[in-house]
Amino acid sequence: MSTNPYGDHGNKDASITNPHGKGTMSPIEDTGPAVPAPGGPFLIGDTMTGGYGKGPNILHECTIAVEKGEIAVIVGPNGAGKSTAMKAVFGMLNVREGAVKLNGEDITRLSPQARVHKGMGFVPQTHNIFTSMTVEENLEMGAFIRNDDIKHTMEQVYELFPILRDKRNQAAGELSGGQRQQVAVGRALMTKPTLLMLDEPTAGVSPIVMDELFDRIIEVARTGISILMVEQNARQALEIADKGYVLVQGRNAHTGTGKELLADPEVRASFLGG
Numbered sequence: 001m002s003t004n005p006y007g008d009h010g011n012k013d014a015s016i017t018n019p020h021g022k023g024t025m026s027p028i029e030d031t032g033p034a035v036p037a038p039g040g041p042f043l044i045g046d047t048m049t050g051g052y053g054k055g056p057n058i059l060h061e062c063t064i065a066v067e068k069g070e071i072a073v074i075v076g077p078n079g080a081g082k083s084t085a086m087k088a089v090f091g092m093l094n095v096r097e098g099a100v101k102l103n104g105e106d107i108t109r110l111s112p113q114a115r116v117h118k119g120m121g122f123v124p125q126t127h128n129i130f131t132s133m134t135v136e137e138n139l140e141m142g143a144f145i146r147n148d149d150i151k152h153t154m155e156q157v158y159e160l161f162p163i164l165r166d167k168r169n170q171a172a173g174e175l176s177g178g179q180r181q182q183v184a185v186g187r188a189l190m191t192k193p194t195l196l197m198l199d200e201p202t203a204g205v206s207p208i209v210m211d212e213l214f215d216r217i218i219e220v221a222r223t224g225i226s227i228l229m230v231e232q233n234a235r236q237a238l239e240i241a242d243k244g245y246v247l248v249q250g251r252n253a254h255t256g257t258g259k260e261l262l263a264d265p266e267v268r269a270s271f272l273g274g
């Protein structure tokens, strides 16, 4: 048995684990357990309908929400619109009906850059690092909107992902898949987001590295940062999810706590391999 506080997750792969067992990401503020804000969830993409440019609607009354400091996971078949839903929340899509609200504020019409200023950090599914730049340059680029001293945040990222400190002067493109994903997540953390959005953070990594990345994501959530994540490893992701969304053809097919979805016979049969 491991002493890992997250149960069976985690491994002893020294290239990715934090030897101190936990990072130093400082909590935003100690407000106790996550509770729905009076004005609704911390982040909600509320009954979003929309598509790309002048193209047809891809999302149909799709709703995705996450509470402060919680982990929400979007799963579903390829082409279901998971990435599209993330892009809608981040302002990269024409949301024709519905709204996106962050901390009670309607941000539906804001540009992605303006949303970063409001506290959103986004790690896209592809092209999420600058491969020819060093690890440290990637982190510096992540802090592009900040005028203050970024050293402390960079230190926190290196505490969370110690391997990045070792490789800080290496081109990010030379890193392993799992290490690159750490660069991408670290880069997004450099803006000190209150909401971290991750589109398939474990794509292309081994199950061991996946568990380790999930542990680090849980650690980030415990500092009060909300996590909205798309995952193709549905079962494992729902195990760490406070809230889960199954999307099918741009619509909400099933919604519940991670536990509820894992126990739902229909979800199991259709999306979790029985």
Ligand SMILES: Nc1ncnc2c1ncn2[C@@H]1O[C@H](COP(=O)(O)OP(=O)(O)OP(=O)(O)O)[C@@H](O)[C@H]1O
Pocket: 052, 055, 058, 076, 077, 078, 079, 080, 081, 082, 083, 084, 085, 125
């Ligand atoms: N830039 C784009 N322009 C037009 N249509 C797009 C664009 N990106 C995605 N689509 C379409 O939107 C639909 C949903 O795609 P999306 O990438 O959101 O699915 P997904 O659930 O993330 O799939 P995957 O599991 O493969 O990542 C697909 O029909 C796709 O062809």
Ligand SMILES: [Mg+2]
Pocket: 082, 083, 084, 125, 199
């Ligand atoms: Mg996708």
